Amino acid sequence: MSAQSEEIIGNSPPGGKSLLDVPLDVCAAIGGTILTFFAVVGRLAMFVGRAIAHCFLPPYFPNQLLRQLIDIGYYSIPVVGMTALFTGMVLALQSYTGFSRFNAEGAVAGVVILSVTRELAPVLAGLMVAGRVGASIAAEIGTMRVTEQIDALSTLSVNPFKYLIAPRVIAGTLMLPLLVFVGDIIGVFGGYIVAIYNLDFSSGSYLTQTWDTLETMDVVSGLVKAGVFGFIVAMMGCYHGFNSQRGAQGVGAATTNAVVSASILILIFNYILTQVFFS
């Protein structure tokens, strides 16, 4: 066999690469990435499955749950409230600017209430809570991981999934809908303030239009979305914190990954749920 034919079938000469090696390397890189992706998805799915199972199986830690309900719910009210207030105000201003070009200023109240309840309150509250709570959960659990506190829990006969993960996941899933409900009210109030005091709307007609436009499904869909987003935020924080690598850098990376992955998943699931509710 000649040297040329050896090269074509892949028998590379010493120190060099044959022509076949290049596409094989590309395929190996793509294959490796796909395998890594499925491995991560598999690990995450197993983690989520274990976490959900431990939410229902005894023993329960009510004190931990109460602490998380307060941490995730009560202490997030200012952040969510401020976000909703200014979102409602900006929405009223912007929709008025747009609709006035078509003499449709009367639609401002309807646009504000629908946008806030269906989309803006759940999504923005989800993203704000991902930043505040998701980061905090990942950093706390990550630090516990690298300082062996999670191992210490196991040696003290306490399952870390029941003690650390389950209360946070339950609290996230329950509290975000409540936060969004509060955000709905504050957001609509923000729009009302701007409409009445800045855009000279009549208070009575603005409220009537708001009430007439609103349907139960608008609020319910937002609250269901909020529950899903709360679950995602808590789960991403717990997953990345629990699997944090050694050292300060590992905890930092876990925190970043928790916020980024939760934010992206919130946007993806927002589309899916919108499609389910309103298509």
Add this chain to the structure above:
Amino acid sequence: MSEPKLQLSGVKKAFGSKEVLSGVDLDVPKGKSMVVIGGSGTGKSVMLKCVLGLLHPDEGSIKVDGEEVTNLDARDRDKLMQKFGMLFQGGALFDSMKVWENVAFGLIQGRGMDRKEARDIAIEKIRAVGLKTETAELYPAELSGGMQKRVGLARAVATSPEIIFFDEPTTGLDPIMADVINRLIVEQVKELGATALSITHDMASVRTIADYVAMIHEGKIIWTGPVGDLDRSGSSYVEQFIHGRADGPITRRVV
């Protein structure tokens, strides 16, 4: 040796292509203190984590009181853990809790004991390790390294475990504080009548707390015997390690 409380046979554990434990065989007699010595990266901590169930061995058998424990489900593992106490190298104290809550944690959360009763036991244990009662109300961040080790020891013995693990109990302490901790370990283990398994490379610690010594090298136990035989082990590896010589069969790659 008397009947083994803890028995490891052919335990292997690898991380990717790196084999850390290459078939560990070790018997820890009931009521005795076994200390495993060995250099950094020889597999001591991995061995301990396999026994505790924090890592799952790839091969081999780990028995506690003659019962296989390598494939226990979560519920049985939690039950088994009630036999164990552990003093971590860095203390691993829960920084969001007061000292007494740390010590009482296993009693309250693990055993469902009433908080007041658990607090009384915690205070008793805190005093037993030489700390003042007022320390109970402090947070771990307010304590020195030696005090944190004492609290860690109090937490490890608070549930009166049958087997206590000590991971590098004197690392990071000055020689006097190290001796204090060693003596406390001996005192507490004897008082409970517990079986102890420690890992360390501190020879002063070994001579104070060990009844038996085993040496691990490259993931295998290469020598084991009573602490009295340590200086006449006949193993060039043990000789080199206990005298801290750079020259000998144990070679270190400088990376």
